Amino acid sequence: MKKLNVSAAKLIPVMVLLLAGIVACGNNPEVIDDFSDASFTLVDQDSNKVVFPDDFKGDYVVIGFIYTHCPDICGLITQNLGAAQELMNNPKDVEFVAMSFDPQRDTPSVLKNYARPFGLEEKMTFLTGDSTEVSAMLDSARVRSQVSLSQTNSAGEKMYFMNHSDKIMVLNPDGEVIFEYGGSMTKPQYIVEDLNKVR
Amino acid sequence: MKFRNTGNLLGSIVIAAGLMFSCTETKKPVTDSTPPEGLVYAKKAEAGGNTAAYFSYINELSRADTLAGLSTPVSASASVHETFEEDGLKGMRPVRNLIIQPGDTLKLQPGGLHVMIMNVSEPLSSADSLTLTLKWKQAGDVMLKIPVQ
Numbered sequence: 001m002k003k004l005n006v007s008a009a010k011l012i013p014v015m016v017l018l019l020a021g022i023v024a025c026g027n028n029p030e031v032i033d034d035f036s037d038a039s040f041t042l043v044d045q046d047s048n049k050v051v052f053p054d055d056f057k058g059d060y061v062v063i064g065f066i067y068t069h070c071p072d073i074c075g076l077i078t079q080n081l082g083a084a085q086e087l088m089n090n091p092k093d094v095e096f097v098a099m100s101f102d103p104q105r106d107t108p109s110v111l112k113n114y115a116r117p118f119g120l121e122e123k124m125t126f127l128t129g130d131s132t133e134v135s136a137m138l139d140s141a142r143v144r145s146q147v148s149l150s151q152t153n154s155a156g157e158k159m160y161f162m163n164h165s166d167k168i169m170v171l172n173p174d175g176e177v178i179f180e181y182g183g184s185m186t187k188p189q190y191i192v193e194d195l196n197k198v199r
Numbered sequence: 200m201k202f203r204n205t206g207n208l209l210g211s212i213v214i215a216a217g218l219m220f221s222c223t224e225t226k227k228p229v230t231d232s233t234p235p236e237g238l239v240y241a242k243k244a245e246a247g248g249n250t251a252a253y254f255s256y257i258n259e260l261s262r263a264d265t266l267a268g269l270s271t272p273v274s275a276s277a278s279v280h281e282t283f284e285e286d287g288l289k290g291m292r293p294v295r296n297l298i299i300q301p302g303d304t305l306k307l308q309p310g311g312l313h314v315m316i317m318n319v320s321e322p323l324s325s326a327d328s329l330t331l332t333l334k335w336k337q338a339g340d341v342m343l344k345i346p347v348q
Contacts (some may be wrong), residue, residue, distance in 0.1 A: 071251040071315045072282050073289050075242045117243030148290050155318055163290030184310055
């Protein structure tokens with residue numbers, strides 16, 4: 001077998017470039033989407049008007065998409081958002097947001113009730129709003145949902161469930177989407193690690 | 200084609216591979232969801248809300264068994280559903296007459312099979328546990344105490 005004679009002097013610049021590449025890419029992740037020119041008027045769980053992303057500019061935003069009647073996936077997304085926030089010790093420069101794609105049922109008070117068992121009703125922003133405005137925001141975020149299964153509950157009320165995207169994304173302080181995750185199955189540590197690389 | 204300087208070629212490959220790795224490592228579209236063995240819990244919920252319960256059950260009989268139904272004191276509506284992914288969307292569908300072979304373990308876990316409990320009659324908090332009765336065709340009623348987290 002032929003041996004490669006690579007001198008240490010040749011390898012040093014290579015290693016320097018490699019390290020520079022890692023640092024550069026870690027601190028300047030690729031922009032996946034841009035919300036900097038977008039503006040959506042929504043409401044939070046306390047019925048306060050929230051303009052997204054304007055009201056969050058200057059901070060990082062970790063946002064997940066949910067509906068409160070979802071028993072499995074959306075609870076996991078909500079838990080992951082709350083766990084990431086806790087792991088970061090409630091940072092002042094990162095806002096944690098859950099946005100409903102079921103504004104018809106997810107009124108501010110319903111969102112507040114939903115948040116309470118997670119202990120997040122005061123710590124996180126839960127967003128809903130006018131259906132048209134919510135749809136526009138979801139389109140921009142490439143979040144899809146559609147009514148699927150209907151079932152009658154014990155109170156005799158017809159309930160519907162939804163098929164939906166499973167997503168958490170991170171926006172930088174300029175309103176650009178820099179990270180996306182499978183919302184329910186991503187370990188919260190990964191979100192924290194990524195944020196800590198760019199903050 | 201000859202490469203005169205294999206050292207530089209090697210360096211280029213290392214740089215390219217390094218840059219690719221460093222630029223893509225932060226994207227994790229979906230990660231593993233393997234729960235710890237013996238994962239047993241029900242999610243917290245407000246009164247009137249929906250929740251899900253997760254647990255494992257081993258069929259210790261010498262013949263197959265079928266889960267014919269479930270019940271819980273906190274809701275009149277408890278049933279097995281599975282979460283599935285289709286066309287990039289996550290959804291749920293009911294699973295009826297779940298059959299478990301002798302010696303097999305039925306695993307209900309987040310993002311997969313789960314017991315869907317609708318319209319709970321009282322708040323479920325982390326201090327509570329949920330009683331769930333599994334109605335097996337062969338084993339009969341099996342009662343589980345599931346912690347709420």
